[in-house]
Amino acid sequence: MVLYSRNRLDDTFAALSDATRRGVLLQLGRGNASITELADKFHMSRTGINKHVGILEQTGLVKTEKIGRVRTCMLGSCRLDSEAVWIERYKETWDRRFDALEMVVQELKQKKKDK
């Protein structure tokens, strides 16, 4: 695959347009992993996963370190968003979640009343 790097954002979006690569990011968010571990996790060959990791590495989303024969993958320094933006998104998620919780509690209240 040839990556035309017009700018970093294009590369980042291209890197994120693949479900496996998003899965790899999610996995690395939970802890570092070797190529072999990622290949097992995603039921892929080492060559296949290497290609995905390579694409993520080009964007700075992931970095790798080779120690002996093991290549360890970890999250890179490229951040998708600033912390403030993330906190705002996180808050939206909890807000919607609390709204739904409120509805469940109202249903329970109604049920108790009907009894």
Add this chain to the structure above:
Amino acid sequence: MKNQTNVERKSDRELVSSRIINGPSRLVFESWTNSELFKKWWVPKSAPITLVSCEMDVRTGGKYRLVFNAGGQSAEFFGKYLEVTPYSRLVWSNDEGGVDAANITTVTFEEVNGTTLVIVHDLYPSKEALDDAIATGSSGAMPEQLEQLEELIANQRNL
């Protein structure tokens, strides 16, 4: 009137979300500890994610396991209940990142005049762990990262 949700990064390792729920703590607690009820609200309907299964053995030392699906990609979240005090306090570990990387979630329920103040406190093992959670958007026992990325990509498609 809708109550406000507050979220604050309280320290390098702590994230706190809170909200007043209109209902007694007993019912709010029940909604967090009965898997059938929990399934109804943990994943908001607007999220492009489904909670495929939810097993919860809600007692001190009991385990839980949540399986999510987002666009064909599945993610598992699991851990242990460290403390279960009916109607007032729930503590669980999030073990999917490994025991050393576990973060601890403490939820308290405080009833005031028929309403309940719910405080969700997430303690990460290190500053780096919380920074990384922020970087990937994965936090709160839900693959929010996937949601966030799906959103980013959907927006890009609309450009």
